[in-house]
Amino acid sequence: MSTTAIPDRFTTLPDAAALGATVVALEEHGFSVEVVGDLDAARQAVLARIPAGSSVMTNTSVTLDQTGIADAINDGAGRWESARTKMFALDFATQAHQMKAIGGQPDYALGSVHAITADGTLVIASASGSQLASYAWGAANVIFVAGAQKLVPTLAAAHERIYTHSLPLEDARAQAAYGQHSQVGKILEIHQELPGRIHVVLIRQQAGY
Numbered sequence: 001m002s003t004t005a006i007p008d009r010f011t012t013l014p015d016a017a018a019l020g021a022t023v024v025a026l027e028e029h030g031f032s033v034e035v036v037g038d039l040d041a042a043r044q045a046v047l048a049r050i051p052a053g054s055s056v057m058t059n060t061s062v063t064l065d066q067t068g069i070a071d072a073i074n075d076g077a078g079r080w081e082s083a084r085t086k087m088f089a090l091d092f093a094t095q096a097h098q099m100k101a102i103g104g105q106p107d108y109a110l111g112s113v114h115a116i117t118a119d120g121t122l123v124i125a126s127a128s129g130s131q132l133a134s135y136a137w138g139a140a141n142v143i144f145v146a147g148a149q150k151l152v153p154t155l156a157a158a159h160e161r162i163y164t165h166s167l168p169l170e171d172a173r174a175q176a177a178y179g180q181h182s183q184v185g186k187i188l189e190i191h192q193e194l195p196g197r198i199h200v201v202l203i204r205q206q207a208g209y
Contacts, residue, residue: 010165011206014151018118019202022151025120026200030193033200042145042203043067049143049199050080050108057083057103059111059131062173063145063208069110103130109139112208113146114166115158122190122200123158125166127174129186136188142198147207155189162187169209 014022023033036042046069050056056073064070074082083106087099111131115123122144126132135142152158167184174182190198 010161011149013148019148022118029120030195031198031200035202037204039067042201043069045201046143047072052079054107055081055083056108057106061112063112066207104133104138106139108141109134110143113144115150115152115161117155117158118153124188125162125184127183127185132188145201147203149206166209
């Protein structure tokens with residue numbers, strides 16, 4: 001993959017007015033929203049929303065790693081049931097169906113988004129699409145954690161952000177982690193949701209990519 005320059009507009013934090021307007025737009029589309037100041041506050045906000053004993057799937061996310069959310073859920077302390085740990089204890093060659101059910105239908109699916117439009121649409125790209133089913137329908141509850149630099153004006157800008165900003169960074173991560181390139185295989189756009197199912201934690205600083 002050729003190196004792509006990262007446009008500053010996809011890493012710049014929005015001003016207070018733009019952030020506030022986006023929060024209103026998200027709430028009008030059925031999402032609940034919480035704005036926090038930093039990574040630690042994001043972790044505390046997410047963990048406080050998840051009842052003890054819930055099955056929780058931490059989907060692959062730089063933001064979940066940076067905030068410590070993934071470790072908090074998956075560390076085996078027993079407060080929550082880690083769907084990720086349970087899923088990867090199985091053999092994909094013979095138990096793929098069970099793995100998909102565990103990862104796709106948890107009580108809580110946690111992850112991030114690649115862009116949030118000014119009119120309140122959440123946009124998530126994936127190479128395989130493995131996490132998208134839980135976000136769209138399978139999980140009883142979804143919590144997205146996102147740095148405020150992911151706010152964009154339009155859906156076209158969201159797609160541009162995915163291809164010119166997020167993909168090169170994810171490609172580099174995938175090569176280091178898995179020895180293979182990444183790709184944009186599928187894109188999920190969530191325009192509207194029934195109130196109460198999807199919660200968005202916005203961080204007033206850069207988080208993830």
